[in-house]
Amino acid sequence: MGAIQSIAVPLGEVHGVHGNMCTDKTTVLIGLAKVPFRQTEGVLFFQPREAARCAPDRVESRTGAFYDGVIPVDHPAQIMPIVEASTAQHLFLEEVHFLGRDAGMEAAAKQLFLDLRRLGRHTYWSGLPMDFRAQPFELVAFLLGITSHPYPRDTSCAVCKRMPAPFPQRLYFDLPAPADDARFLADTPEQQARKRLRYEPRCSNCYRCPDTMSPQLQQIFAAMAEEYDRGRRELASPADPPRS
Numbered sequence: 541m542g543a544i545q546s547i548a549v550p551l552g553e554v555h556g557v558h559g560n561m562c563t564d565k566t567t568v569l570i571g572l573a574k575v576p577f578r579q580t581e582g583v584l585f586f587q588p589r590e591a592a593r594c595a596p597d598r599v600e601s602r603t604g605a606f607y608d609g610v611i612p613v614d615h616p617a618q619i620m621p622i623v624e625a626s627t628a629q630h631l632f633l634e635e636v637h638f639l640g641r642d643a644g645m646e647a648a649a650k651q652l653f654l655d656l657r658r659l660g661r662h663t664y665w666s667g668l669p670m671d672f673r674a675q676p677f678e679l680v681a682f683l684l685g686i687t688s689h690p691y692p693r694d695t696s697c698a699v700c701k702r703m704p705a706p707f708p709q710r711l712y713f714d715l716p717a718p719a720d721d722a723r724f725l726a727d728t729p730e731q732q733a734r735k736r737l738r739y740e741p742r743c744s745n746c747y748r749c750p751d752t753m754s755p756q757l758q759q760i761f762a763a764m765a766e767e768y769d770r771g772r773r774e775l776a777s778p779a780d781p782p783r784s
């Protein structure tokens with residue numbers, strides 16, 4: 541990170557909506573974006589393309605709130621040129637943890653937020669503080685440190701209903717995903733259908749993350765692979781000869 545630069549204009553506000561999945565973070569973020577004075581002063585809404593649930597240019601919450609005209613980005617470096625070409629004062633970033641997928645992206649995203657703040661632009665982010673292994677997302681931890689307007693969100697545990705439930709439990713076929721699984725995996729319709737991937741909020745008592753895949757889950761995945769291969773063989777083989 542570069543040297544601290546002098547501050548010539550009022551700093552931009554940093555609003556952060558943070559909490560586990562199923563805490564309506566997206567609803568809160570969309571609500572902030574739709575406030576009339578922000579719309580008048582200009583809103584740019586970004587989302588990481590990888591995290592897009594329905595369409596790249598639309599953000600939709602589980603409660604049915606939506607925002608259209610969203611700009612999908614693959615890398616934080618794409619954001620500043622768009623901001624500089626616009627007079628919009630309010631910049632929204634959904635699922636911000638996806639912008640820290642590797643060390644280079646993480647550093648670029650951190651610098652982006654500092655630069656936007658220094659320019660006096662107001663930023664609004666939503667993100668998960670922890671990954672499915674209960675380890676901190678470094679970018680979100682950094683953003684929490686510079687957030688002037690925090691909106692903490694909480695929910696109850698999907699198993700025992702107690703609050704708080706800050707741990708994102710990743711499940712395949714209702715079984716805990718192992719710690720050696722990929723860190724970034726959105727619960728897209730395709731992932732939900734193919735591997736029954738889903739997430740649920742859990743409390744410290746009910747959260748589980750084994751080091752390696754359980755024998756039960758190994759069996760399910762092996763059976764799936766077998767079924768897939770059988771389907772491919774059937775498609776590849778010529779049709780049965782007509783019976784005489």
Ligand SMILES: [Zn+2]
Pocket residue numbers: 697698699700701702742743744745746747
């Ligand atoms: Zn629980």
